[in-house]
Amino acid sequence: MEYMEFDEIRPYHDEELPQIFEELIADQAFQAVATTVMPGVPFEMIAQKMRACKSKLDFQKTFCYGLLWKIAKDASNGLTLDHTALKDKQAAYTYISNHRDIILDSGFLSILLVDQGMDTVEIAIGDNLLVYPWIKKLVRVNKSFIVQRGLPMRQMLESSARMSRYMHYTIKEKKQSIWIAQREGRAKDSNDLTQDSILKMLAMGGEGEIIDRLMEMNIAPLAISYEYDPCDFLKAWEFQLKRDIPDYKKSTTDDLKSMQIGLFGFKGHVHFQTGACINDALQQMDRSLSKPELFSHISAVIDQRIHANYRIYPNNYAAYDLLEGNDTFSRHYTTEDKQHFLAYLEQQLARIEIPNKDLTFLREKMLQMYANPLKNYLAATNA
Structure with missing residues (x-):
């Protein structure tokens, strides 16, 4: 027990699931989200499928x-x-x-x-x-x-x-x-x-x-x-806000935005x-x-x-070299890999909307995000 x-x-x-399913089915906010996630599926059908689930694993296999x-x-x-x-x-x-x-x-x-x-x-x-x-x-x-x-x-x-x-x-x-x-x-x-x-x-x-x-x-x-x-650009964004605003705190809206961008x-x-x-x-x-x-x-x-x-992916090696200003790991990526990664960085940096946007700082933060796994991998494997 x-x-x-x-x-x-x-x-x-x-x-306990039948009772909880009924509560969710009756919740308008849940209805709205369910129909957004499963476009074109009538909510009655979603409800019917939920009621047919006898266990949490059933629910996971049916929906998640x-x-x-x-x-x-x-x-x-x-x-x-x-x-x-x-x-x-x-x-x-x-x-x-x-x-x-x-x-x-x-x-x-x-x-x-x-x-x-x-x-x-x-x-x-x-x-x-x-x-x-x-x-x-x-x-x-x-x-x-x-x-x-x-x-x-x-x-x-x-x-x-x-x-x-x-x-x-x-x-x-x-x-x-x-x-x-x-x-x-x-x-x-x-x-x-x-x-x-x-x-x-x-x-x-x-x-x-x-x-x-x-x-x-x-x-x-x-x-x-x-x-x-x-979410790399959101994390860099947050780094600059924390640097510039001493008591900066993320809002619930920020968390939800981060969940959505992370998912899709x-x-x-x-x-x-x-x-x-x-x-x-x-x-x-x-x-x-x-x-x-x-x-x-x-x-x-x-x-x-x-x-x-x-x-470790080619962009981790490229980020490490870009950060250090050398080509120590160039055998792990092609010129094309590097160009592709640089273009990706610029595209993500462009999504940051901050007054006094400090591009040098933001770019360095993003390069660190991609270089750190490689640094830790090298230390852990004594490579």
């Missing part, structure tokens, strides 16, 4: 699977997953990945897993993104559990501990894989580093010492490599590569280390496995 304490944050149970593959087809040059580093396909893993897109990181992972005969993942999602009641319901139908943010310190600790217990319960009892980003929010400069706080949260639940608790989670580092980041903007090739589960490294770790040392060692293991599994 699942514990009541998780009711506020967990995905819905399958037997097709929509996500359509996005992949329209907005990318292909979507691939190499899962060979994880030998046991039946085990439940905690995929900890770098974070490129608010919705697609976990969405693409799930459809790729389905195509390899595996189950979809439960998704950790911040409540700051759940700006309307229908969104909160929809994500919980779609196997998401809620990460509560912006609480006062004491409540924050209680909330983190509860989420940790929930995640341990999900891996151990439900035998259900989970996806969580390695940090809160996306790395704006693509310098992907695991926040120790994520590991501290994971170590709150479970039994035994910190290492035992983390081993219970079967942590599998996952590298996500987008050839192009559709062009991504080039997108590759998912799992690293080996970190239990081998945890087993050999010195248990006498202080907590801060232990967490930073474990973060470093995850980072190394994510960085070493990036797929």
Whole structure:
């Protein structure tokens, strides 16, 4: 029996779905979005299909699977997953990945897993993104559990501990894989580093010492490599606003715009590569280390496995050379690749609408976004 304490944050149970479907079907904002996403399909038909879904997986296969593959087809040059580093396909893993897109990181992972005969993942999602009641319901139908943010310190600790217990319960009892980003929010400069706080949260639940608790989670580092980041210009834009306006804060409208551009903007090739589960490294770790040392060692293991599994594209090499002002990696791209990338940069920079637009600064920020994965890859593989 699942514990009541998780009711506020967990995905819905399958037997709760009929009631939730009726609430969504009656919600006019949801109706408007559903008919926009599925143009030409009468809403009655969407409602009928929803009512026919008996489980969350049914719902995902009926709606999300097709929509996500359509996005992949329209907005990318292909979507691939190499899962060979994880030998046991039946085990439940905690995929900890770098974070490129608010919705697609976990969405693409799930459809790729389905195509390899595996189950979809439960998704950790911040409540700051759940700006309307229908969104909160929809994500919980779609196997998401809620990460509560912006609480006062004491409540924050209680909330983190509860989420940790929930995640341990999900891996151990439900035998259900989970996806969580390695940090809160996306790395704006693509310098992907695991926040120790994520590991501290994971170590709150479970039994035994910190290492035992983390081993219970079967942590599998996952590298996500987008050839192009559709939000790159928005991130550069934000860098300049933060530089020029000391207390600049993004609005909800900015977040929604970013979600929309991330979903439908062009991504080039997108590759998912799992690293080996970190239990081998945890087993050999010195248990006498202080907590801060232990967490930073474990973060470093995850980072190394994510960085070493990036797929590096010609534009990453070109960006590195453009930033350094040399041609160290020119064997990895053609003149045409470089011209294409430069034209792409100019096109994205032109989309930034800022008074006092600092093109030199913005261009450098965008080059860093594409060069950093390569820098980290070289360091992780000692290349």
